[in-house]
Amino acid sequence: MKVEFWLLDASYVVVRGAPEVRLWGMDREGRRVVMLERSFRSYSYVLPREGEEERVAERIARYSNKYNILGVEIVDRKYFGRPVKAIKVTLASPRTVPQFREAVAKVEGVREVLEADIRFYMRYMIDNDVYPCGWHEVEVEEVRNESGWRVDAVYLAKSRPQYLGSSSPPELKVYAFDIECYNPFGEPNPERDPVIVIAAARSDGEVKLFTADGKDDRGTIRKFAEDLVSFDPDVIVGYNSNRFDWPYLLARCRVHRIRLDVSRGGGEPAPSVYGHYSVVGRANVDLYDFAEEIGEVKVKTLENVADYLGVKKKNERVLIEGARIHEYWDDPAKRPLLLQYARDDVESTYGLGEKFLPFAIQLSNIVGLTLDQVGAASVGYRVEWHLMRAAYRFGELIPNRVERPYEKYRGAIVLRPRPGVHENIAVLDFSSMYPNLMIKYNISPDTYVPPNEPVSPDEVYVAPEVGHRFRKKPPGFYKRVLERLLEARRRIREQMKGLDPESPEYRVLDERQKALKVIANATYGYCGWVGARWYKREVAEATTAWGRRVITETIRIARDLGLTVIYGDTDSIFVKYEPEKVEKLIKIINEQLDLDIKVDKIYKKVF
Known part of the structure; x- marks a missing residue:
């Protein structure tokens, strides 16, 4: 059968020695689904010295057993616009690519090993014209959800996905959160200081506050995780959450020896590329990454950005100096103000999500980085992934990234x-x-x-x-x-x-x-x-x-x-x-x- 789905997140694992790409998203009926692709294999290109293509290919083939090479093929490509003969080497598992690259680079007659540093699921998306935050149609077979993933259906891909475009996204479930930490000694320390309030705002209109029992935040974190999983959001938004909220919560979980299992694929948020935290099957978006690009706001606190964008004016909310949070928690008369402050913070965060997400979705689709990565990635990486997709279409080999010193040049007048x-x-x-x-x-x-x-x-x-x-x-x-x-x-x-x-x-x-x-x-x-x-x-x-x-x-x-x-x-x-x-x-x-x-x-x- 054929299924149309909107791609939200992508990941991969190696199962019994073979790679499996997992495409997480929603279908036209609004069901949460995951698409499994098991036929794609990793590859890289070897640039030989001119005229030595056949000899170099034979030398590479000798590594077949050691690195489980599936194919060695001489192909025509372009490199910086010039026609070249390259050797395409296909491997059974992406896990062997780093060792293969290192070994083959030393083979006689090899000039360069190219495209060996492209993440496997990104390689799959580039080669198959698969775009995050876009609709695709694919022939599938529904399979059992043996792993207990938090989805409505699991499909095994039987054909290459056909890209349908970036028309309006499905109705996304959004979950905003913000934490307040006890800080009697200044900067809070997760080894010592509890999370006293976790505020959550959801796209169904509910705002919830999870509060600590005195200084005990074990139950607070558990209730927050249960609420998040129960609501089952597609997008989680925070403000500075990749730099503070997620690492702090995970550190507190280690203190309590509990797991923060909030992903759709099972598992905790994990640090990933560009410094963001990956929540498999969902898009974890740190809105601070987009606020950073607003030049008119010099000090990019949550309240300043929310005020500037008209989400929540400063004179309409509670403001508390960060260093005094613990005072408001310890004083029963002041605690209601702290709770209102937390509510105002999370409502501001949710409002910023409404402002930034439509642009982020389109940016993700254009450059080809998933929604959780596109904000965290620098402008240079965004441009580069767009160029890498274009290079594949044009038959251009993608150069390696090289460490080089900064070179000054004269700028604009x-x-x-x-x-x-x-x-x-x-x-x-x-x-x-x-x-x-x-x-x-x-x-x-x-x-x-x-x-x-x-x-x-x-x-x-x-x-x-x-x-x-x-x-x-x-x-x-x-x-x-x-x-x-x-x-x-x-x-x-x-x-x-x-x-x-x-x-x-x-x-x-x-x-x-x-x-x-x-x-x-x-x-x-x-x-x-x-x-x-x-x-x-x-x-x-x-x-x-x-x-x-x-x-x-x-x-x-x-x-x-x-x-x-x-x-x-x-x-x-x-x-x-x-x-x-x-x-x-x-x-x-x-x-x-x-x-x-x-x-x-x-x-x-x-x-």
Whole structure:
């Protein structure tokens, strides 16, 4: 039979020596399900020296018994845009990959071992076009839930999933929680200080407070875990929960010798990649990760962010200084205030979840990281996973991550602001300037021409100031990726014009176009991140050089038109608003620089 399901979480285990991918999600009827994939196998690529493919393949085959190699195959791929012969080596178990990589790297004739560091379930999702927070259809056979997982059905996949898209997600059950700890000696210590209140807010409207019996929190933690499991949420949200709440609760469980078994797959929350805690079968989302990206809020406390976003105003809630929590617990007259404080905290957390989750869901779907990972991952990792998916589609081998020292390069231009109070000021903003420059000049690691490589001047673009050269043809890796992102965003924005802004479909599309913009704009910064697989300082340096030229030229044209320029920075300029002259400036920029610029804001007063 065929089942349509929405993917929430992914994991894998090795069962009797063979890997099993587990895809956790919901079907169209709202049932919680897990899909088991047992036919996929791990693999990596070996890059041999040119002309030695057959000999290297034979040498690798000698390791078949030691590492349980299932296949050795010479394939055609591209590496930084150049055609190469690579050896694809398939292994029976992902557990042997690290040892295999280390051994094969020493084989005579081997240049590099690639794609041996990709997590197995991510490899499966990339190769099979499976996207978190998206709908898929798959041929399945229902099997018994022998492990007692907290799901309505267990399926064994009989076909490759077909991706159906990222239309509206199912109705998700959300559980927000927040803990308060006894702290008479300052910073609470989980080896000593109990959790005195655990507050929970659920998407069914219930708010619950689990309180300690004096200083005994054993029952408190148990009741919290029972409530969470009973409600069976798809998404658990907290604020700074990966850094404080989860590790503190787990430490208290160790003190009491109890287990915090709250996952759908059985087991406790466990520290995972990017510093987040994985709750198998659910999405554990730390909302602080998204609050960090709000530049307007300098001190990102829960109450500050909730106040800024209009979730709960500070003057409408109880505020208690953190260091005095224990005083309010010890004083019977003050304890009701502490309980209200805990309630306000968890209601704020739930409200922030309503604000952040729609965007997080779309971001997860676009970059391919599960919902619990996408917030915890840095912007660089988000971009990279998107690029890795694109590389697979394009037949590009994924480079290894290499440790390298930080290399400085000159950034964007910043014009010194004109002092004083200025009235009637227009902000002119370039639409996705850096992505468009990278597309226009084909700026990419695979199109970069080293200084000592001879090439005809009419075959390359030359960056101003820095002189870096990039081939005009064929389209580079970054250009192809960015064109797809910007075109997808353009189509969505066009689609939104025909929808009611209050409709659910409009809101989903709006969050998606925002996520597409974020990833497109972050790609430039990724180029200069020393941790990037596709790192190339010259790419970042050339992009900012072209950006500086665009801003400098825009300022010159504006002044030639008689406009007063107040300020300029990165991809925008501030000018005295004179409508006719501004319209003329926009037209000239569009024609001469082939870039889109528009009036973003008009301020009555700037100082």
